[in-house]
Amino acid sequence: MSANASAPERRGVVIKFAVMFGVAALAGWLASLLPAPADIAAVYPDLVSAASPARLLGIRQIAAVAVFALIICATLMFEERRLGVAFVGISALLALKVLTLSEFVSSTELHIILLLVGMMTLVGALKDMGLFTWIIQTIINARHMTGFKFVAILMLLSGVMPGIVDEVTSIVFVLALVFQVCDTLKLRPTPFVLMSVMATNIGSTGTMLGNPVGILIGTKATPDPLSFGDFIARATPIMFLSLLATFLVLLVFYRKEIKLLDERLAERRASHIGLGPMVAIPYARGLAILLASLAFIAAHHPIEKALDLEPNTMLVAAPLTIAGLLMVFRSHRARHYVESSIEWWSLLFFMMLFAVSFALEHCGVTEVIADQIAPSGGAAPSKWILTPMIVAITAVGSAFVDNIVFVSTFIPIVKTIVANAPSMQPLWWALLFGACFGGNITAIGSTANLVAISMLGKRYSVKVAFLEWLKVGILVGVVSCAVATAVVLSYFKSTP
Numbered sequence: 001m002s003a004n005a006s007a008p009e010r011r012g013v014v015i016k017f018a019v020m021f022g023v024a025a026l027a028g029w030l031a032s033l034l035p036a037p038a039d040i041a042a043v044y045p046d047l048v049s050a051a052s053p054a055r056l057l058g059i060r061q062i063a064a065v066a067v068f069a070l071i072i073c074a075t076l077m078f079e080e081r082r083l084g085v086a087f088v089g090i091s092a093l094l095a096l097k098v099l100t101l102s103e104f105v106s107s108t109e110l111h112i113i114l115l116l117v118g119m120m121t122l123v124g125a126l127k128d129m130g131l132f133t134w135i136i137q138t139i140i141n142a143r144h145m146t147g148f149k150f151v152a153i154l155m156l157l158s159g160v161m162p163g164i165v166d167e168v169t170s171i172v173f174v175l176a177l178v179f180q181v182c183d184t185l186k187l188r189p190t191p192f193v194l195m196s197v198m199a200t201n202i203g204s205t206g207t208m209l210g211n212p213v214g215i216l217i218g219t220k221a222t223p224d225p226l227s228f229g230d231f232i233a234r235a236t237p238i239m240f241l242s243l244l245a246t247f248l249v250l251l252v253f254y255r256k257e258i259k260l261l262d263e264r265l266a267e268r269r270a271s272h273i274g275l276g277p278m279v280a281i282p283y284a285r286g287l288a289i290l291l292a293s294l295a296f297i298a299a300h301h302p303i304e305k306a307l308d309l310e311p312n313t314m315l316v317a318a319p320l321t322i323a324g325l326l327m328v329f330r331s332h333r334a335r336h337y338v339e340s341s342i343e344w345w346s347l348l349f350f351m352m353l354f355a356v357s358f359a360l361e362h363c364g365v366t367e368v369i370a371d372q373i374a375p376s377g378g379a380a381p382s383k384w385i386l387t388p389m390i391v392a393i394t395a396v397g398s399a400f401v402d403n404i405v406f407v408s409t410f411i412p413i414v415k416t417i418v419a420n421a422p423s424m425q426p427l428w429w430a431l432l433f434g435a436c437f438g439g440n441i442t443a444i445g446s447t448a449n450l451v452a453i454s455m456l457g458k459r460y461s462v463k464v465a466f467l468e469w470l471k472v473g474i475l476v477g478v479v480s481c482a483v484a485t486a487v488v489l490s491y492f493k494s495t496p
Contacts, residue, residue, distance in 0.1 A: 118319025124341025147262025395438025
């Protein structure tokens, strides 16, 4: 807490901490009601010789659930403190033997972290080369621009870019385009910011690289991990269909703002005035590196088969190879890429979160939840019920909790359900689309939303009211989730 904080601010922080620990205590009490796994020795061999192994296992379950609840509350109420809470929580789990040191290290999903490090370094180099600036400048100076055409280009660019780079980089550069147009035409920027960010969240599902959620699901899916090609074949068509549906919804919802944009553009066309200056940018090298990188990453599955490597080995190695080459040939900027382009704060938080999720699975908590959703011993609900159920649960959950937090918890649950019933394979895609599309429902539903709100506030001192976002967010969330659910089920209609 800042030494300069006022008394009301300090009271507010104290109240939030009290609520956070109250929720953790409640979650721990609920965990105490969970049944113990049948074979405790298989979960924790060190409890075999204990006088009351069930009681000690219960304490570990309570600790895992309570720490997870603390992290969720910290994410909602203390964004700047969530990593500190996660560090303390992990230390508690190690001290209580919920995790051993070796289990903690192996559960941090280092391969996912390294994949993200490689991609962030690549994106940092492409920024340096001016590639994204050239893209935005080209759109701004397009001839015969109309309101409909601009919104269509804005939505398409916002939808495609996250799958190539990532959702945060995408929204930062697309909003540079939005702000320039709104400043030039004297338009209220909020509607166009919301259009862009909602298309960004939808577009982040198009490839495995658009969102950490996709990487996490792709590498953890069972019985076989999902490849980059699987995402292109399955997720990309759904992304474009959902993007089209969202575009149509937003055309109607923001019809007045789009009409005003069209009128202002017509006035400038009549005066032969463009939207901004054109500056020569040497983009060819950056574009070639981007295309070569995407081709290398997309080819990871056949390369793995040819070299007899574990699934997704080259998916991780490809971005690291590209990043390494860029750092070698642009050595004067290498340190800058590592220090400034990589979101170490987020990556460290992801590592702690993955370890806590593993602890929940390790103690049998997620197995109990999975058995409540789809009982392994009886007649489980069919995929026609479970698929929309998972989409709805993850969409609502991701609207209020960071989707990485939600998905990392749900993966062991889905894994258990799929292991008991292989026909439930659609649930992996349901988890992906529910988590990412649900992020559009509220202003806190995704990292891209928070970045957009921050940029809007800094540029115009404008705050987006919760209800203003919610009105359009619910509409977009319901429509996009309905489209995704219908198409996912159509993919697997031949299975029971």
